[in-house]
Amino acid sequence: MERRVRWVARAIGAAMVLVGACAGDAGGGADAGGDAEALTFSSRVYEAPAVQLPPFIGAREDLVPALDPELPGFEAVALVFDVRGASETTCTLTVERDARALRSLPGTLSEGSCEATWDGRDELGAVVDPGPVRVVGALSGRGEPVTADARVEIVRLGVSAVQLEGEGRAPLLYRAANRRTYGYVEVPVTTPPWRLGPDARESPGATALELADGRPRPLPPPWDDLVSPPLDSSSSDGLERDTHNLPTAWVAGSIPDVRVTFTTAWIGGIADPLEVEVRAIPPEGFTAEDEVEVLEGATARFVGSRSWAPSVGRYEEWLPLRFEARRPGGPWVTLPGAFTTSHRVYGLVAAPSFDRTDAPHRPWVDVVDRVAGWVDGASAEPDQVASRIVEGVFYELGLRYDNERGASFYTTYPSFSSFRNAVFDLSRFQGLENGTVINCSDAASIVSSYANMMGIDLRYRILQNRFGGGFDLNYLYAIGRGGFARSPFLSGRASFSYHAITANPDALVFDATLAVDGDGAPGSPPHTTLLVQGLTSMDYLVALSPEWSNVNVGLNEKVSLR
Amino acid sequence: MRPGLASALLVTLPLALACVSAHAQRAVSVEEVTPPGWVLIDVDVPEHESAPVRLRFAPEGQARTELLVDVLIAGDRRGAHDAARGLRETTAGELGEVQGVGDAAAGDAGFVAFVRGEVFVVVRRIGGSHDAIAIARRIDASLLQRREVALPRAFVQVPARIETVAPIQLGPEVLGAHVSVEGPGLARRTADGWLVARSGPGPLTVRVVAFDRHLRRLEHVSTAR
Numbered sequence: 001m002e003r004r005v006r007w008v009a010r011a012i013g014a015a016m017v018l019v020g021a022c023a024g025d026a027g028g029g030a031d032a033g034g035d036a037e038a039l040t041f042s043s044r045v046y047e048a049p050a051v052q053l054p055p056f057i058g059a060r061e062d063l064v065p066a067l068d069p070e071l072p073g074f075e076a077v078a079l080v081f082d083v084r085g086a087s088e089t090t091c092t093l094t095v096e097r098d099a100r101a102l103r104s105l106p107g108t109l110s111e112g113s114c115e116a117t118w119d120g121r122d123e124l125g126a127v128v129d130p131g132p133v134r135v136v137g138a139l140s141g142r143g144e145p146v147t148a149d150a151r152v153e154i155v156r157l158g159v160s161a162v163q164l165e166g167e168g169r170a171p172l173l174y175r176a177a178n179r180r181t182y183g184y185v186e187v188p189v190t191t192p193p194w195r196l197g198p199d200a201r202e203s204p205g206a207t208a209l210e211l212a213d214g215r216p217r218p219l220p221p222p223w224d225d226l227v228s229p230p231l232d233s234s235s236s237d238g239l240e241r242d243t244h245n246l247p248t249a250w251v252a253g254s255i256p257d258v259r260v261t262f263t264t265a266w267i268g269g270i271a272d273p274l275e276v277e278v279r280a281i282p283p284e285g286f287t288a289e290d291e292v293e294v295l296e297g298a299t300a301r302f303v304g305s306r307s308w309a310p311s312v313g314r315y316e317e318w319l320p321l322r323f324e325a326r327r328p329g330g331p332w333v334t335l336p337g338a339f340t341t342s343h344r345v346y347g348l349v350a351a352p353s354f355d356r357t358d359a360p361h362r363p364w365v366d367v368v369d370r371v372a373g374w375v376d377g378a379s380a381e382p383d384q385v386a387s388r389i390v391e392g393v394f395y396e397l398g399l400r401y402d403n404e405r406g407a408s409f410y411t412t413y414p415s416f417s418s419f420r421n422a423v424f425d426l427s428r429f430q431g432l433e434n435g436t437v438i439n440c441s442d443a444a445s446i447v448s449s450y451a452n453m454m455g456i457d458l459r460y461r462i463l464q465n466r467f468g469g470g471f472d473l474n475y476l477y478a479i480g481r482g483g484f485a486r487s488p489f490l491s492g493r494a495s496f497s498y499h500a501i502t503a504n505p506d507a508l509v510f511d512a513t514l515a516v517d518g519d520g521a522p523g524s525p526p527h528t529t530l531l532v533q534g535l536t537s538m539d540y541l542v543a544l545s546p547e548w549s550n551v552n553v554g555l556n557e558k559v560s561l562r
Numbered sequence: 563m564r565p566g567l568a569s570a571l572l573v574t575l576p577l578a579l580a581c582v583s584a585h586a587q588r589a590v591s592v593e594e595v596t597p598p599g600w601v602l603i604d605v606d607v608p609e610h611e612s613a614p615v616r617l618r619f620a621p622e623g624q625a626r627t628e629l630l631v632d633v634l635i636a637g638d639r640r641g642a643h644d645a646a647r648g649l650r651e652t653t654a655g656e657l658g659e660v661q662g663v664g665d666a667a668a669g670d671a672g673f674v675a676f677v678r679g680e681v682f683v684v685v686r687r688i689g690g691s692h693d694a695i696a697i698a699r700r701i702d703a704s705l706l707q708r709r710e711v712a713l714p715r716a717f718v719q720v721p722a723r724i725e726t727v728a729p730i731q732l733g734p735e736v737l738g739a740h741v742s743v744e745g746p747g748l749a750r751r752t753a754d755g756w757l758v759a760r761s762g763p764g765p766l767t768v769r770v771v772a773f774d775r776h777l778r779r780l781e782h783v784s785t786a787r
Contacts, residue, residue, distance in 0.1 A: 181604070182740070182751040188761060237727040237759050238752065359748045405673055406654030409630075409686065413652045414610030423613070425606065433627060435688035439654055489655050496654045562606075 055139040056084040057091070057114060059150035063135075064333055065276045066153040066325040069120025069127045070209070070216050071337030076117040079105070081137035081148060083114045089141040093118075095152075096134045103128075107137070114139070120154065130154045130264075130271035155278060155335075156271040157294055157323050160208040161261040162194035162341050166304070168254020170351055170455075172247065173362040174229045177239065181427050182562070184360045185229050185239060187246050194341050196220065196263075197242040200234040207265035214267045220245040222316065222344035226366035227430075245342065249363050250309045251455065252347035252380035258286060258302045258319065262294045270296045273325070281322045281334065294323065309347030312385050312454065313377035314369060317343045346372050349382050350455030355558045363453040366430055371454050382456045386510050387533035389450050393443065393479075393512035394531060398436050400480030401513065403490050406497075408441040409434040411559070419462045419498070424449055424559040436480075443479065443513040444500035445559050451502070451510070452558060458510060462555040463499040463541075470497040471545045474522035477515040477529055484517065484527040499544070501532075503553075509540040516543035588680070589635060589776035590708040592617065592737055597697045603627050605738025607771050611781070612636075612645070614682060615738070615773040621690065628689030631701065633777050634682040639665075645682040649675050663698045664705075674698040678705040711776050718770045724786040730756040730770060736780070739772035758786070 064077045079093050091107030091114035103123055105116035114137055121127055131154055138147045169189045177183035187193065196208045196217060203212035211217050222245050223230055230240035250256065260280070264271040278294040286302035308317045320340040324332045346368045354361040374392040375385055393399065402409070410429045415421050424445035428434050438446075444460050451458040465471040472495045478488040487494040501511045511532035516522060518530025522543045532540060541548035596602055599622055606616035614634035618627040636642040643666075650657055650668065657668035657675065664676030664683070672687040674694045683701060685694045718739070719731035730741050732755060739756060741749035746762035758768055770782045 177750060178753060180751050180753060184748055184750050186748055186761070237757070358742070358744060402655070404655070404670055405657055407657075407673055407686075408652065409688065412608065412613055413648065414608065414613040415648075418648075419652065421610065423608065423610065428606070434630065434686075437688070441652065441654075491656065493656060497651065497656075498654060 054085055054143070055089050055146045056082075057086075057137045057139045057146055057148045058082045059135075059137065059148055062331055062333060063150050064152060064325075064335070065327045065330060066155045066273065066278060066333075067118075067120055067335060068155050068157045068323070068337060071157055071323075071335065071339060072216075072219075073340075074120070074335075074337035076119040077336060078115055079118050079135055079137075079152075080113055080115045081107070081150075082112060083109065083139060084112065086114070086139055089139045092138045092140070094136045094138070095122075095128070096136060097128070097131070102133065128154050129268055130156045130266055132275050151275055151327075153273055153276045153325075155273050155276070155325070156209060156264050156266045157278065157335075158196070158209040158263050158339050159260045159321060159341065160196050160263040161192045162319065162343070163192035163259040163261075164248050164256045164343070164345075165189075165259055165301075166250070166254055166256045168251040169256065170249045170251065170348060171362050172249050172346075172368065173360055173364050174227060175360065175364050175366065175427050175430060176227045178228055178231055181431070181433070183228070186359055186362060187229070187248075191246075192259075192261075193244075193246040193248050194220070194343065195242065195244050199232065199242050205267045207267060208263045209265060210267050212267070217243070219341065222247065222342055226369050245344075247344040247346060247365065247369075249346040249348055249368055250307070251350055252309050252311050253307050254309070255304045255307050256345075257289075257304050258283070259299055260302070260321065261297065261299045262292075264294065264296045272296055276325045276327055278323055278325045278335075279332075281324055283319055283321060308343070308345045311377045311380045312347045312349060312372060312375040314372040315345050315347065315377075317345060319343060347377075347380060348453075348455045349380055349385050353452045353455055353457045356560060360427075360561050364426070364430070367426075367450055367453050371450055383504065383508065383534045385454060386447075386451050386456050386458060386504065387531075389447055389454075389456075390510050390512045390531055390533050393446055393450070394515065398432075398480070399438050399443075400436055401478035401488055402437045402439045403478065403481060403488055406439045406489065408439045409437060411441040411445045413441075419500075419555050420557065422460060422557070422559045423562060425562045427562055438479070438513075440496075440498075440500040440511075440513040443511070444502050447510055447512050448502040448559060449561060456504070458502040458504055460555060460557050460559055461501050461503050461509075461553050463496075463501060463544075463551050463553055465547070465550050466552040467550060470495045471499075471547050471551050473545055474543060475517050475525065475527055476544070477517075477527070479513055484525070484529075488514070501540075501553075503537070504534075507537045507553075508534040509537055510534060511540070516540070518543070587635070587711065587713060587776075587778055588708045589711045589778055590704050592775050592777060594704040594707065595631065595633065595701055595777070597629075597700045600629060605773065607738045607740035607773055609740060609742065609769075609771055611779065612641075614645070614684070615777055615779070626689065628687065629692060629694075629697065630684075630686040630688060631697075632682075632684040632686075635778055636680045636682060638680050639677070642677040642680050642682040646675055646677050649684065660695055660698075663695065664702050667698065669694065669698075671695055676702065678702055679708075681705050681708070711778075713778060714774055714780065717772055717774065717780050718782050720768050720770065720782065720784045721786055722784075724758055724760050724766055727757055727759045728786070729754065730758060730768070732756070732770075732772065735774045736772045737775045737777070739770055741771075742769045743767065744769070 093116040107114040174185040198206035206212040232240040289301040292300035320338040517527040519528040600619040604618040614632035617631040619629040660667040664678040667676035714735040717733040741756040744767040
């Protein structure tokens, strides 16, 4: 029995030594073949030997599906492949088309990935033409190279027209195309203010996005000329229709929606995406009305949530349009870059308030710009804006009252012995082509026309002595004449045969011909300058004339414009 | 006419030719009215039938208007005097009497209004230091020479159909014109004359008011499809 136990112990010991030898350092203890009593056990845990996995590379599911190297703001995209077992290897990403290598990019290996940035150009630095390319990732250096590939599409994305829509939009009118008086050009609300397109004179191959030589077409900045729209001698009407960026006018607080027309045309043809879907991401503050795939000529409408003209003023808005793409069934990936259009908008008080509906009875660009500059976002309230118009006309246009005779230079009354149907030559006035001397008829025409264009309902009123023969005057400060005087005329005559003013529907008076004495004693010095900015008819008449009770406020019309 | 405009035309016959009765009227040419040393720069044509034409003059060698001369050939002397009275009543101050000009004149060295027979004239100085009274006397002298001149027979061609853009052809007798449109379109003055641009479908009523070189008013209205 004892000999059997010794044999079993010896066998166990040998087996343990053998196991210990397989594990490496078996630690101290029994040697092979030694007595069982000499065995000792190591306290170390058994560790399996390291296994070297074969290299693996594969395209990521969210690998960028597309890129537009010409999209403004694009610099490069990251091409990322998953890798495993990449120790002692190098990674290369190669862009190919039709089995021809366009660009070889050394990849950067990091934990689980091989990445390279690609600027969309080939080895010669030229932008790769639109269409699918094959990106081949390769690990090499340990055994046979392993590769994987993925499809990426080069696209050309842009916008050929931006239309601004909404009930608050008003038409605008340029008064002198090519600096020709009465050269009216209207920009109706149906006209997209922003367009991008080749000119008829350009060489064949030019597209909305590209010049004939393939360079990106510059995006048009807001058109600065206030008098004439852009011109094009090769168009049927002499006006630029292909590429322009015109201002728009909006009732303050109204919200524009944006409708864009996409273009994918490049010098080589139409580059509608072939293997991927592309859609536009609604700009901040907008929601997409529908999901629209970006294809040549497709339009998408984005519903706005914020006014671009919160008050009466001149505003500049930027509309960055970004895109995202996906492979069929894959995730949407935002493409680097954005197509950004800029827009100039004017805020009006309300829709234009003319009595006539024919041109040129529209808001004129140079008038709206002037008033918008005066108000500068301070208000959209009718009387406040009208007050600012009075102030601007009185102080800022260099006008002077005709102190020789009080005759009009810009306003005519075609009906003899009547002030009806007054015609105001606003075209000549805006250029001061009849000089800077005006009378009350002209001032009332200016104030009412400016106001009506801004949507303020001011009407033309005539003051006359109900008994005839004119009416006497208090001390007045005639426009451009430096201060108060007993008479607005060099002759010393202190009376008007008539006087023209403007008033709102509440009969508040707005008059830029003169300032009255606001100290309560208009018949004598000293004087306090009080511009006529919404005075009640009674307050105004009392300040204007000592025989105010004889003065009748008649007529109630709006001038016709030339 | 520029090729671009020509290619945009779709003109079908018959054109609307504006013909005016060939009756004669006492008149004086714009050349005779032009004061020595002055050049006619532009003409402002009023739309209202009783409003005068405004001639814009600059001193020879200059481009900026410094003299406005309004001329109305009324139907008769009463018409001219009515126009003069209307001007007085729509002047806030006073117009003093001016001697030696016309049948009656009022104003000052910068502004003179006078009548001579059936003709009403206003001379306005808007620049420089020119004597409006002296200029008015020169104009008055030319009015004394007015004679019977037949009105033009045809002064304008308006297409019967306007697709997009159409020029308005004015005859050589026309000194100046103003075109207006009712309907989906807009009239625009260009360096080559007037054109009408359509903005939508529908009939366009084109109204042309012109003054001939003898300062007589001409008018034409037609509808283009």
